[in-house]
Amino acid sequence: MKLILLGPPGAGKGTQSARLTQKYAIPQLSTGDMLRAAVAAKTPIGLKAKSIMDAGALVSDDIVVGIVADRIQQPDAARGFILDGFPRTVQQAQALDVMLADKGMDLDAVIELKVDEDALHDRMAHRVKEMQAAGQPVRADDNPEAFRTRLTAYRTQTAPVSAYYAKSGRLKTVDGMAPIDEVSKAIDGLLGPLG
Numbered sequence: 001m002k003l004i005l006l007g008p009p010g011a012g013k014g015t016q017s018a019r020l021t022q023k024y025a026i027p028q029l030s031t032g033d034m035l036r037a038a039v040a041a042k043t044p045i046g047l048k049a050k051s052i053m054d055a056g057a058l059v060s061d062d063i064v065v066g067i068v069a070d071r072i073q074q075p076d077a078a079r080g081f082i083l084d085g086f087p088r089t090v091q092q093a094q095a096l097d098v099m100l101a102d103k104g105m106d107l108d109a110v111i112e113l114k115v116d117e118d119a120l121h122d123r124m125a126h127r128v129k130e131m132q133a134a135g136q137p138v139r140a141d142d143n144p145e146a147f148r149t150r151l152t153a154y155r156t157q158t159a160p161v162s163a164y165y166a167k168s169g170r171l172k173t174v175d176g177m178a179p180i181d182e183v184s185k186a187i188d189g190l191l192g193p194l195g
C-alpha cells in the first residue's frame with residue numbers, strides 16, 4: 001500500500017497516519033519528522049533547514065526530494081508506506097512519480113483531508129496545550145506567526161498538488177472536519193477495495 005495524505009497543517013494527517021501504519025503494517029514517512037530529526041542531530045541538512053522550518057516556510061525541493069528518495073529505499077518501505085507532509089509542491093509530486101516509476105511502482109491512493117482554515121488555528125493552539133500538559137516540548141513552528149506562514153505556504157505551494165493528482169484521477173477527498181473515528185472510517189471506505 002503506497003499512500004499519500006494531503007491536507008493543511010493541523011488537518012489530522014499525523015493522527016490518521018498513525019492508525020494506518022498499524023492497520024497495514026507499513027511505515028509512516030513524515031518529512032516533517034525527518035527534518036526535525038536532522039535539526040536535532042545538527043546534520044548539514046538540519047543546519048540549513050532549521051531557520052526555514054522555524055519560520056514556517058518550505059525547505060527546498062532538492063533537499064526534501066533527496067531525503068525521501070533515500071528513505072523509500074530502506075527495507076521497511078519495500079511493502080509500502082504512508083507519506084505525510086510530502087509532496088508539498090508540484091515539483092515534489094513530479095519527482096515522486098519519477099522515483100516510483102524508476103522502481104516500477106505507483107501510488108495506490110492520494111487522500112486529501114479537507115478542513116476549514118478557521119478550525120486550524122484552534123487545533124494548533126489545542127495541540128500546544130496538550131503538549132505542554134504532557135510535559136513535551138512544543139514545536140518551534142507551533143506559534144501563531146509561523147502557523148500563518150505555514151498556512152500561506154499550504155495555500156500557495158501545496159494546494160496545487162491536489163489539482164496535480166486530481167488531473168490524473170488519483171485524488172480522493174475526505175471530510176477532515178468530522179470526528180477522528182469518522183474520518184478513519186471514511187478513509188477505510190476508500191481503501192477497502194485496495195486493502
Ligand code: ADP
Pocket residue numbers: 008009010031032033035052053054056057058059060061064084085086087088089092141150
Ligand atoms: P505540519 O504540521 O505543518 O504539516 P510538518 O511536520 O509536516 O508540519 O512539517 C514541518 C516543516 O518542515 C514545514 O513547515 C517545512 O518547513 C518542513 N517540511 C516538511 N515537509 C516538507 C516538504 N515536503 N517540503 C518542504 N518543506 C517541508
